[in-house]
Amino acid sequence: MSRTDSVYDLVVIGTGVAASTVAWECHSAGWKIAIIDSRPFGGTCNLRGCDPKKVLVGAAEVIDWNHRMGDKGINNTKDIRIKWPELMRFKRSFTEPVPKARENQFSNAGIDAFHGHASFTDTTTIKVTEKGGTDHVLNGRYILVATGAKPAKLNIPGEEHVTISDQFLELDYLPEKIVFIGGGYISFEFAHIAARAGAKKITILHRSNKPLGQFDPDLVSQLIQSTRELGVDVQLQTEVKGIVRSSDNGFTVNAFYIRENGNRTKEEHIIETDMVVHGAGRVPDIETLDLEAAGIEYDKKKGIKVNEYLQSVSNPAVYAAGDVVVGSGGPQLTPVATYDGKIVASNLLKGNYLKPNYKGVPSVVFTIPPLASVGLQESVAKEQGIHFKTNFQKNTSGWYTSRRIGESYSGFKVLVQQRQRNATTTNGNDDYNSNDGRILGAHVLGTHAEEIINIFALAIRLGLDAADIKDAILSYPTKSSDISYML
Numbered sequence: 001m002s003r004t005d006s007v008y009d010l011v012v013i014g015t016g017v018a019a020s021t022v023a024w025e026c027h028s029a030g031w032k033i034a035i036i037d038s039r040p041f042g043g044t045c046n047l048r049g050c051d052p053k054k055v056l057v058g059a060a061e062v063i064d065w066n067h068r069m070g071d072k073g074i075n076n077t078k079d080i081r082i083k084w085p086e087l088m089r090f091k092r093s094f095t096e097p098v099p100k101a102r103e104n105q106f107s108n109a110g111i112d113a114f115h116g117h118a119s120f121t122d123t124t125t126i127k128v129t130e131k132g133g134t135d136h137v138l139n140g141r142y143i144l145v146a147t148g149a150k151p152a153k154l155n156i157p158g159e160e161h162v163t164i165s166d167q168f169l170e171l172d173y174l175p176e177k178i179v180f181i182g183g184g185y186i187s188f189e190f191a192h193i194a195a196r197a198g199a200k201k202i203t204i205l206h207r208s209n210k211p212l213g214q215f216d217p218d219l220v221s222q223l224i225q226s227t228r229e230l231g232v233d234v235q236l237q238t239e240v241k242g243i244v245r246s247s248d249n250g251f252t253v254n255a256f257y258i259r260e261n262g263n264r265t266k267e268e269h270i271i272e273t274d275m276v277v278h279g280a281g282r283v284p285d286i287e288t289l290d291l292e293a294a295g296i297e298y299d300k301k302k303g304i305k306v307n308e309y310l311q312s313v314s315n316p317a318v319y320a321a322g323d324v325v326v327g328s329g330g331p332q333l334t335p336v337a338t339y340d341g342k343i344v345a346s347n348l349l350k351g352n353y354l355k356p357n358y359k360g361v362p363s364v365v366f367t368i369p370p371l372a373s374v375g376l377q378e379s380v381a382k383e384q385g386i387h388f389k390t391n392f393q394k395n396t397s398g399w400y401t402s403r404r405i406g407e408s409y410s411g412f413k414v415l416v417q418q419r420q421r422n423a424t425t426t427n428g429n430d431d432y433n434s435n436d437g438r439i440l441g442a443h444v445l446g447t448h449a450e451e452i453i454n455i456f457a458l459a460i461r462l463g464l465d466a467a468d469i470k471d472a473i474l475s476y477p478t479k480s481s482d483i484s485y486m487l
């Protein structure tokens with residue numbers, strides 16, 4: 001059925017968390033809505049990102065727990081293994097029902113849903129091109145762009161051989177040898193899954209000596225050490241030059257080592273592998289939207305240029321939310337996309353008055369052990385000239401909560417602002433009240449780091465002091481109860 005020349009209060013491009021949040025809030029206010037997606041409804045997180053990935057991480061954790069407890073009363077460590085095809089069937093039990101369920105929800109609510117590729121034809125008009133060829137023309141009083149992100153172009157010969165994260169999460173069989181290009185969270189997480197699932201030769205190639213750049217470097221180095229101990233070859237300062245198909249099932253990755261001074265070595269580094277996976281970052285998915293036709297300013301890497309209300313700086317009928325607004329928005333994460341959606345919905349319905357506040361957004365690398373971070377990094381706090389104290393313990397594997405579960409890698413770094421200046425001491429040095437300042441940043445490595453970080457996130461967002469947290473009575477014996485020793 002072709003629904004051409006339809007007029008809506010809001011036309012939403014995308015069906016991920018950002019798009020869905022705005023669509024539902026505006027629908028509840030009585031607006032007439034159209035929603036479009038070129039792929040199955042549900043977006044990245046539910047279908048190709050966080051949720052399916054965490055199902056695989058869960059299975060990998062079981063393997064790791066068993067290995068860790070091997071000499072501590074558990075005797076089945078040798079037999080336990082992941083049955084990949086079965087695990088993928090379990091994963092699909094989460095992802096497969098999503099598109100139909102979403103579509104039914106939209107149609108039951110009277111939201112017009114379109115399958116096809118959306119692009120602008122003028123400031124408020126969207127053309128939807130269905131796969132079969134039918135075009136729809138939708139006019140919106142407002143348009144929301146929530147098209148998410150896609151893997152960045154690598155611009156190397158043989159790029160067409162690369163497997164992207166969507167495909168990795170759909171693999172029927174796991175290859176024995178895998179090379180990950182880029183040392184971001186996707187590479188580390190997938191490498192940790194693959195290693196526990198039986199892959200034999202896993203390599204992560206990262207261009208600089210700072211993988212996982214948004215996380216604390218001291219804890220990252222601990223995580224790299226644990227990743228290497230797992231058998232994953234993490235090669236830093238190594239840039240991929242190209243990929244060549246070497247056989248029906250094999251590839252040759254050509255890379256070179258970059259010296260500290262930035263010069264490339266002449267010596268090539270060659271790795272034979274069964275699969276090359278893209279883990280080199282994601283960029284806003286805007287290339288095919290024809291933003292020029294709508295006068296929408298954008299940056300290829302940072303996405304749609306928006307003002308403080310997440311409204312296009314050049315086309316007031318257009319708002320943007322989620323991964324598509326990296327430059328002026330928060331990090332590319334699901335809770336941020338949902339939050340953006342709430343801000344945009346409010347601004348659409350009540351006029352521009354809500355501005356996003358991205359303070360205290362936690363990020364997690366779901367490796368085993370996980371690494372989590374919220375608030376300021378040490379280097380940034382120093383750059384900002386803030387006076388703070390760093391509570392850092394590189395290795396807390398001897399603490400009860402780690403030793404109980406045989407964990408050899410755990411640690412933390414917490415930054416606490418030193419804001420109360422007391423009297424000058426007799427030796428002439430300033431005496432600062434050490435522990436009662438604002439919590440500026442928290443970085444945690446170890447089991448349950450992904451949960452502990454949420455307490456710090458709350459503290460940072462609410463501007464709590466270390467003393468407030470120390471005063472809380474937390475359940476024991478839990479990893480969170482360690483927080484009072486971190487402050």
Ligand SMILES: Cc1cc2nc3c(=O)[nH]c(=O)nc-3n(C[C@H](O)[C@H](O)[C@H](O)COP(=O)(O)OP(=O)(O)OC[C@H]3O[C@@H](n4cnc5c(N)ncnc54)[C@H](O)[C@@H]3O)c2cc1C
Pocket residue numbers: 013014015016017018019036037038039040042043044045046048049050051053116117118119146147148149165166186285288289321322323324332333334335337366
């Ligand atoms: C492998 C992986 C793991 C991740 N893990 C985590 C995690 O653990 N925690 C976390 O917080 N975040 C994670 N993320 C990031 C998270 O998935 C995203 O931040 C979030 O899904 C962004 O939501 P969104 O609504 O902005 O966009 P999306 O959910 O990406 O939705 C955009 C939609 O727009 C559609 N679209 C694009 N262009 C067009 C067009 N022209 N016409 C029609 N439709 C179009 C797309 O098909 C897509 O469905 C992960 C991402 C990946 C890839």
